[in-house]
Amino acid sequence: MTTKRLLELRVNGITHTVASDADATLLEVLRETIGLTGTKWGCLTGDCGACTVLVDDLPVVSCLQLASQVEGRDITTIEGLGGPAGELSEVQASFVRNGAAQCGFCTPGMIMSSEALIRAGVEPDETAVREGLAGNLCRCTGYNKIIDAVVEVARGRE
């Protein structure tokens, strides 16, 4: 039997006390214990970016992050981006305007990485955004609409 330990995780501004295996990943705890299923299971090897969340505003692939190592940090998932009445965030709204999602599987991770770029003040420049999103794979869109969506938000911040 695996011993569980109690963790306090602050997710989207709410502290959750969860019983977790020592080797549980942040992705497992977010989805299976806390019930935030917007963060996607993809490759589980750090290659696709579908599981990206923010930890203290920085993008992290949650499939490779032990939950026990992010106690006391600010974790943001796709569920935490919009407003209290379900309003879309600026990045989410730009994805919709630009038609930047098709099947949607990559979209939460792509939006979290985009959000991190915007918070870090990325230049409104296609190359900079493309490089910033290089860790997020999309098999549907061809990337151009995604890049356009992020450049548009970055331009609006100038």
Ligand code: FES
């Ligand atoms: S599921 Fe984490 S990078 Fe693919």
Ligand code: FES
């Ligand atoms: S929209 Fe389908 S994988 Fe990106």
